[in-house]
């Protein structure tokens with residue numbers, strides 16, 4: 001797996017201050033994608049053990065709230081395989097003290113057990129590491145700059161542990177601080 005970028009003090013892609021890893025490769029090709037240069041699976045640099053340890057070290061800092069995985073498309077099969085062991089290691093080392101968010105152009109229904117984009121064990125293990133999944137493709141017609149942590153209104157911020165425990169087919173939304181419930185300028 002290659003990665004296109006790492007941001008070490010990111011406040012745009014999840015709550016608080018985060019380390020954000022942008023993996024390379026995406027076949028979805030949403031019109032007006034924000035990160036077209038990361039579509040190529042060979043873009044950027046190899047995700048080596050040294051890079052993984054550098055991210056781990058960045059998380060081991062009191063002011064860092066967690067890790068966010070972006071792309072490219074983290075749920076492309078190659079990237080699921082490349083990420084799952086790393087995310088499990090993050091969870092093992094930090095427990096629930098650091099949150100893990102992941103942005104995917106696929107929907108929860110596609111990724112969940114039994115879904116068309118669920119690859120079986122690797123996807124299930126990966127979903128088990130997540131706190132929040134921001135799901136669905138960017139849709140220009142639904143673009144809304146008042147939304148926090150997502151570009152278009154079809155995308156959902158999903159509480160992954162709660163959704164995995166909910167009755168099949170039920171999706172539990174992640175609840176933002178009420179002060180951020182709207183950015184409407186009125």
Ligand code: SF4
Pocket residue numbers: 026027028029030033034035036038071072073104105106137138
């Ligand atoms: S899934 Fe993400 S990276 Fe891929 S084309 Fe859509 S917006 Fe771009």
